[in-house]
Amino acid sequence: xxxxxxxxxxxxxxxxxxxxxxxxxxxxxxxxxxxxxxxxxxxxxxxxxxxxxxxxxxxxxxxxxxxxxxxxxxxxxxxxxxxxxxxxxxxxxxxxxxxxxxxxxxxxxxxxxxxxxxxxxxxxxxxxxxxxxxxxxxxxxxxxxxxxxxxxxxxxxxxxxxxxxxxxxxxxxxxxxxxxxxxxxxxxxxxxxxxxxxxxxxxxxxxxxxxxxxxxxxxxxxxxxxxxxxxxxxxxxxxxxxxxxxxxxxxxxxxxxxxxxxxxxxxxxxxxxxxxxxxxxxxxxxxxxxxxxxxxxxxxxxxxxxxxxxxxxxxxxxxxxxxxxxxxxxxxxxx
Amino acid sequence: xxxxxxxxxxxxxxxxxxxxxxxxxxxxxxxxxxxxxxxxxxxxxxxxxxxxxxxxxxxxxxxxxxxxxxxxxxxxxxxxxxxxxxxxxxxxxxxxxxxxxxxxxxxxxxxxxxxxxxxxxxxxxxxxxxxxxxxxxxxxxxxxxxxxxxxxxxxxxxxxxxxxxxxxxxxxxxxxxxxxxxxxxxxxxxxxxxxxxxxxxxxxxxxxxxxxxxxxxxxxxxxxxxxxxxxxxxxxxxxxxxxxxxxxxxxxxxxxxxxxxxxxxxxxxxxxxxxxxxxxxxxxxxxxxxxxxxxxxxxxxxxxxxx
Numbered sequence: 001x002x003x004x005x006x007x008x009x010x011x012x013x014x015x016x017x018x019x020x021x022x023x024x025x026x027x028x029x030x031x032x033x034x035x036x037x038x039x040x041x042x043x044x045x046x047x048x049x050x051x052x053x054x055x056x057x058x059x060x061x062x063x064x065x066x067x068x069x070x071x072x073x074x075x076x077x078x079x080x081x082x083x084x085x086x087x088x089x090x091x092x093x094x095x096x097x098x099x100x101x102x103x104x105x106x107x108x109x110x111x112x113x114x115x116x117x118x119x120x121x122x123x124x125x126x127x128x129x130x131x132x133x134x135x136x137x138x139x140x141x142x143x144x145x146x147x148x149x150x151x152x153x154x155x156x157x158x159x160x161x162x163x164x165x166x167x168x169x170x171x172x173x174x175x176x177x178x179x180x181x182x183x184x185x186x187x188x189x190x191x192x193x194x195x196x197x198x199x200x201x202x203x204x205x206x207x208x209x210x211x212x213x214x215x216x217x218x219x220x221x222x223x224x225x226x227x228x229x230x231x232x233x234x235x236x237x238x239x240x241x242x243x244x245x246x247x248x249x250x251x252x253x254x255x256x257x258x259x260x261x262x263x264x265x266x267x268x269x270x271x272x273x274x275x276x277x278x279x280x281x282x283x284x285x286x287x288x289x290x291x292x293x294x295x296x297x298x299x300x301x302x303x304x305x306x307x308x309x310x311x312x313x314x315x316x317x318x319x320x321x322x323x324x325x326x327x328x329x330x331x332x333x334x335x
Numbered sequence: 336x337x338x339x340x341x342x343x344x345x346x347x348x349x350x351x352x353x354x355x356x357x358x359x360x361x362x363x364x365x366x367x368x369x370x371x372x373x374x375x376x377x378x379x380x381x382x383x384x385x386x387x388x389x390x391x392x393x394x395x396x397x398x399x400x401x402x403x404x405x406x407x408x409x410x411x412x413x414x415x416x417x418x419x420x421x422x423x424x425x426x427x428x429x430x431x432x433x434x435x436x437x438x439x440x441x442x443x444x445x446x447x448x449x450x451x452x453x454x455x456x457x458x459x460x461x462x463x464x465x466x467x468x469x470x471x472x473x474x475x476x477x478x479x480x481x482x483x484x485x486x487x488x489x490x491x492x493x494x495x496x497x498x499x500x501x502x503x504x505x506x507x508x509x510x511x512x513x514x515x516x517x518x519x520x521x522x523x524x525x526x527x528x529x530x531x532x533x534x535x536x537x538x539x540x541x542x543x544x545x546x547x548x549x550x551x552x553x554x555x556x557x558x559x560x561x562x563x564x565x566x567x568x569x570x571x572x573x574x575x576x577x578x579x580x581x582x583x584x585x586x587x588x589x590x591x592x593x594x595x596x597x598x599x600x601x602x603x604x605x606x607x608x609x610x611x612x613x614x615x616x617x618x619x620x621x622x623x624x625x626x627x628x629x630x631x632x633x634x635x636x637x638x639x640x641x642x
Contacts, residue, residue: 015473022474030486154368154629158622160573162580162593163614166600170607273477277577291478292581295485303482310475318473 004326012319019311020071024064027300070095071308075105082109099299107290108305114185115286118202119275122209127264129214134221134260138229139248149218156215161274165208165281172204179204183284205282209275213267220263224256231255258328265321269313362634369630375623379616383429392423394590406608415598415609425612428590433620435505435575435591440567442510444517448560451521452548456529465522468515476512480574483508484583501585505578509571517563524556558635565628569621576617592617 042050058066074090081089082105094103133153137146156164173181180201189195228234229252237247276288283289287306294302363369396419406413413421454464484504491500528534529552537547578584579593587594592613599609 011469015470018470019474023479026482026486154625155618155622158569158625159614159618160576160621162577162596163618166596166603166610166614170603170610174604174607269475273475276477277580280581292481295481295583298485303478307475307478307482310478311473314473314475 001326005323008319008322012315016312016315017068019315020068020308021064023304023307023311024067025060027304028060028063030298030300067095067304071305075103075305078103079105079109082106095301095305097294097299097302099294099297099302104302104305107302108287108309111285111287111290114183114284115272115275115279115288118183118205118278118284118286119209119271121202121206122275122278123213123268123271125206125210126213127217129210130217131221131260133214134218135225135248135253135256137218137222138225138256141226146222150222153215153218156211157219160277161208161212162277162281164211165204165278168204168208169281181282183282185285205278205284208278208281209271212274213271216267217260217264221256221260224259225252228252228256258325261328262321262325265317265324268317269310272313273310359634363630366630366633368626369634372623372626372630375619376627379429379620379623380433383426383433386426387423387430390422390426392420394419394423394427395588396420413606413608415602421595421609421612424590424595425592425616428592428595428613429616431502431585431589431591432572432575432593432617435502435509436568436572436620438502439506439509439513439571439575440564442506443514443567443571444560444564446510447514447517447563448521448553448556450514451518452525452552452556454518455522455525456544456548456552461522464518468518471512472515474512477577480508480512480578481581481583484578497586498589501589505575505584509574513567513570513574517560517567520559520563521556524559525552528552528555558631562628562632562635565624565631569624569628572617572620572624 056063070093074092074094078089078094081087094105096102097104097107100107133149137149140146169181172178178200181204183201183205187194187198187201189198234247234252237251238244242251272287275286276291278284279286279288280292287309291303291306293299294306415421415424450464450468454461454468487504488501491504494500495503534547534551537551542550575584575591576593576596579591580597582597585591585594587598595613596610596617599606599613603610
């Protein structure tokens, strides 16, 4: 198991490095300059000095390694120091956002909680809805429940989130007036009433994401259950007199969960990137919103950082999925 | 095996040879969802291709006096905040959205099939190409698409002109971020096919690799390619709409469905129809294409066919 994990890890680290290089080089070629927004009265020599002080005079590879060092070492330590109060923050320059002139790490710390709440709850509810639906659909294949379930999941899978979100706003916010259409990030939960308000404002973005995720996961769950229900071991279990509940919920469900668990793990980072759109619809100022705003104003350091974080998430969760698959299904390890 | 001993019905035995695609169609017809999907998809194509020939209204025609009109005889779906006819905009927008879907799907398919065949057929290319595929699968695609579009929009618009430049850019960007699944599926199938006797026979009479691939391998991997083609159209249309919805797709004077939805969002409280129509069209297109893909997958699977 250890050697399997190490082999996977040995592939993951170069992947992250290559992706970071691609992202860095792509944005390095981009037009746009941090001194572009300064007043035109600044003489050219001073402008050049500002560029030098921001580290833009070095060759590309030097800047890449400096950026990588700051990205992987300086910023995480600063974030950790900010969260725990320990005195571990290293000296030296940090990655500065061109639009706000503050370190990107500080901005991310403000943005991540909103994204985690909305995306995390959306994914969690999606899984909780999807698993029972998938199990029942497969167990009663071609029943009305299965027909309805597959139809709804096909719709949830085909209708893009930016349309479901808008329809939700139209129905629940404009017509019925139940939920606010915009997410108020400054809201603090202090007592019961403020908690109810928080629940109300988070309900619609979470529902949109949950619907989309549930429709994808329930399709997988159903297919995986169907694969297992006809296996010989199920007949054996029934033949030795086990109850139907034990057969389905213990024998079949456990084996069917193996691919589903890995699909769930692989899906987590795509949910983050997909939530960019949901965040735009409901004006949640999370990570995706920060990315879109940074792209609008050509704030490349911010874009590089967020894209790199997404890349790390994808590689990390792919690794987790591989290792999980290896733990759950020992046959995989001996490839 | 008592089935094989069954005496052959003379009519069946002398059945004239039949193209295999008729078998596929017979199986496809039994999938009700796929048939409905095909009907809806054909009507949408007719709506966007033939529609503008019948309803000859310029979608860019401003008429500020007639802005925000409700449905009437002159404007069946009303007008927007600048007095442009919504029906005409939906038709022209659909042309762009569907064209992007088809072109991006085709490009992605070509790249994916090429890489899949090369990796599957030539052992030396297998490992580097599959590492490349894995690398692309690990890229954060939506952020990269957004970056690609922002970076190259202006330079391409200058070279090819505003409309063609952005169209090409979006198609290429979608294609190079969506070929990986096709490549993986095709590689897997080619790996199995190249060990078959008929490929060996072809090679033993001195057929060059290119001819073996085009004549013997590719026709046999056509079915998975067709299924991933339908799924590719659906995801390309969604991606284009998402880009337009984020304000990073086509410029404002090109009404794609995503763009119309994006512009209608600000008016959702007063004029919800402006959001609902483009959204319904996107969803219907994607839903119908997904159902066609489902039906095709069943129809092309010989294990299911004929049951």
